[in-house]
Amino acid sequence: MRTTDGQVAVPYREVTDRHGRAYRIGESDVDLMGRARVWMAVLPWAGMAAVALAGCAFAVAGEVLHGARPWSDGRLLWPLGVWVSCQGAVALSTGRLRASGGLPARVALPLGAAATMVAGLLLVCVPDAAPARLGFAVFGGAGAGIVHATCVTTAGRWYPDRRGAATALVSGGFPYGLVPPAFLLAPRVEVHGHATVPAVLGAVGCLATASIGRLFEEPPRNWWPARIDPLRPGGAAAVRPGTARNPPAVRQFGPGEAARTPVLWLLWCCLLCAGGVGVLGLAFEVPFGRSAGFGGGVVSAALFAGAVVNGVGLGAVGLLSDRYGRRATLVVVCVALGTAQFGVPLSGRLGSQPFFLVCVLLSGLTGAAVLPLLASMTADCFGENDLAAHHGLVHSATAAAGPAVAALGAGPLGARDFHGAFVLAGSLGLASSVLALFLTAPGRPKVRRVVPNPQPLGEEMA
Template sequence: MATEVTDFYGRRYRVGESDRELLGHSRNWVLAAACVAMLVAGAGQYGFGLIVGGDYWLLAIWVATQAVAVFPMAWLRERLHVKPMLAMPAGAVLTAAGDLFQGPATAVLGGLGAAVVYGTCFGVVAKWFPERRTYLGLVSGSFAAGAVLFATPLPIIALVVITAAGIVLREPPADWWPAKPDPRKWALDKTVNLSLRHSRPAIRNYTPGQLLRCPTSAVMYVLVACAAAAWLFDVAYTAAFVASSGWGYAFAAVTVCVLTLASGVARWATGWAGEQFGVGRVVRAALALGALGQLLMIVAGQHQSGVLMVFAALLVGTTAGCCYALLPALVEAHFGDQAGLLNFGLVYSAKAVGGIVGIGLATTMVAMYGFAAGFLLAAGLGVLGAVAAAMLRQPGVPRLLVPA
């Protein structure tokens, strides 16, 4: 029997129903289905960069469309109460059309399809795991790991796998919470909720409109745009840079695989670091170390050091994965969790700016000044992002608190 409880902050929770009662099986099946669907949807991001022969503007169009569309697609789905069983097949058709890699039109369709899948999977998993936000890193990491599928028959795989995942993805009742832990203890007890050791919850829940009017959102937007631009530059240009530095295509492919898989694996494991050291600290450190990795890429290419190149790719991929995995927690820590995916979608849309700068406009810079200039720009953007992360302040909280 379901009952409603309220915590210290006034947040409501629906407790008393288990996931097995509501689904007929463990909620872990929902997590697994979401990860598989995201793996397939994310493959197009790398397909446009690799299969279409280096037409980087197509990749920029795909990325910009996907990033911008996450918020409106999620808003429409919530507004119209579209169930995942209906949203996912639509996303599958759009993703399959995009995976034909035939030009700007398919890049837009692929980006829209990925946005539908991304928003649906992210939203459903967040509702089923309200006490385990780190699991969102598994979903995000699967999207990044889609690079391993870019050379497969993606349209067929997208239609079958994403549609099948939609059958498994079902949403819980509003404000659902599992039997354990007690949500009232979770809101206050640092021994139960480890993330409270380094950050307090948002002072209140912000709607998307209120978020846009808050200066903190502008700082966070800059942070995400810088991180995305640096990361997407690496995704687009690493293979060409490695090949132009004297290595063969095989080593270039290995380097790209290390880069992308490191990002995916890091997203799966980053939640622990955020709980132990604080989300803000980990994001700042990741951006700074990522900038160092960009510089190491240049050194490795100039000295033709294969070991250093692989290490640099590992460092860049890992730190980028950390930033993306912790972004949902960063948004919730500043703006609350009530709007959930909608607030995240607004901040995530900064990835579109990063795609245009890091992929599209970088084409001109690389053509004029070489790859080293592009990696220097990526390093500078990483440093700027770290500075922006250091400037983040929770809205409504004074800089100096009265001692207890």
């Protein structure tokens, strides 16, 4: 039994529910690590914010040095696709290593910070723009993937009873980390033309990520909060909100077992569609806003406000998923994600800047909410013990979404076919909502409608 130095070992016991799943109860979070488990939501949130700060700040510094206008050059679409692809691919290997114990959380975050630092050095030091962007995309995506997979799954394991709120809160740290670099992109900021400040900001973000990772703790396998009875899924509604709508997995699935179930691949396909929407939106919303004559101020305001709204909105979406059910929330989010894509070109036709801003904010919020919702659903379906491996496999869908979008950017969409890009993005968003309707946990008995007996016992006996 693992305890913190200076702590007295607390006895625990394992109980089994009617499905045969084991729960380790009797140990509180304070018994295990000497502090409340809220720290395992705050620290991952800070780690996500720090790595986002580092990556975006280095991107700003690199584009200033290479003489490009950030997020306005069509040639920047292919590095974005490579970055997303590397993030998803590394998440898969990171999950496998973490599930097997080969990559503890305290090592994973410094490793991700080191990869991000290498990415920044390549982008700032390599004189040729194309190799510099390629190196930044590969190492930056890898570093972000390691940090994201570690932070989300660590919080999810410490909060098996309120997983939606915890994972959404942690994911909300990423957009908050984008706020300072987005401020540096504002046209009226004097530091806009200099690369020193964003480069230093990126180095600080890497150092903060590595330092935060050294404070991470992980719960034992099968751990369950001591104050919650896992054998009463319908009770203690005040303590376990939404348990009836988000029951725990019937048992702990291994990585191989989960991969043989259709549910995992439905999760994968759902993220593939939603991830494609997110990349297309990020690549085309800003150029479209400028081509529609909305002006750089509106576009910068959309980026800045989007980061703030996403950070707050993700927490709200997580709370709603805990209360009203993960699948229902995911369906609504995906429908809103697809609808927002159709609204962006409509705002250009109407010439409405407020409508454009609303569509961009809604697109960013719903697109960012899909991944933590799917991470929570993955644990609801397959358990927490190997959550890192399961989440990494689902997250690998973004590795396929990145090259696909990059190829589209090099093809017909690269010619600034904004209408076709947003129609494709909206269709992918609606397709992900259809896939979400079929997400059910494997092994859980379905509730069937009870048909009343047409001949009640009283009438038969009369």
